[in-house]
Amino acid sequence: MPTTNDELPESGRKITVTEAVRLTTNWRTYLDDSECDFQTKAFLIPIASIKNLLAINPDAEGVRAYIGLNDADDAMSGKLVLVPVVDGEDVIFLPGSNGDPDVENDSNVYDRSQNCPPDCSTPNELNP
Template sequence: MKNTDLTARTSVAISVSEAIRRTTNWREFMNVNLQGTNENMVPKAVYMSRADILAMADALKDPSVVGARAYFSLDSTEAEAEKNVVTFCMVMVRSCEDKRCGKDVIYLPNSTDGENGSIDDSGIYDYTRPCPDFCDIDSPLYRGEHP
């Protein structure tokens, strides 16, 4: 299996119209698959502070860490019925010979055992704050309407 270049840039600038189209597609997809769900409950975005982004960049100074991966997460299925609380669990990704897409850094290096569930041993972070609490609800990416 050929390894993917995990150090290559993954960002691509897209037009506002394309971004609106994609975010609208996401909301429509979620509405179809979550039939009967209030539109305000559909996960739209999460906010990450500058401080958290810079801390992540600091973690990326380790040359074996080649990127980050975000997993959708939900603290409680009951809470989701009341308020949109979808967030991302972020992990650093280390290059790995036998894994084409890299290996999640679940436990911090030099942790004593990494299995006791202590937050001190975790390499997993929740940097995010969900919409609508921390989103620009007037944004065309949030609403799907071009300005």
């Protein structure tokens, strides 16, 4: 399994912990300064969602993550909507499906994410 950036494809390169801390600190500072009710710092994305997405979409070159809310009046009800991207385009319906937006078996859209807060890991450099 690759562990260094030289062993990874360009689009999958890691960043340093220092850069990750800088980025996440900037986000928290923005939230604090904006006085916005939306205070989500992070999302837990189950590996099963990623595996399922890749199993059904082996040609996907990426995943687009849209930010949504379970409740339009509750900024703490944040969710991520994950959509596979093929040839630069969102693939929201399964190949061969009827394309019915109300039928779960037609959907190629995933969300089993948990937002932080309230579901946060123990404090660390990224989550003080």
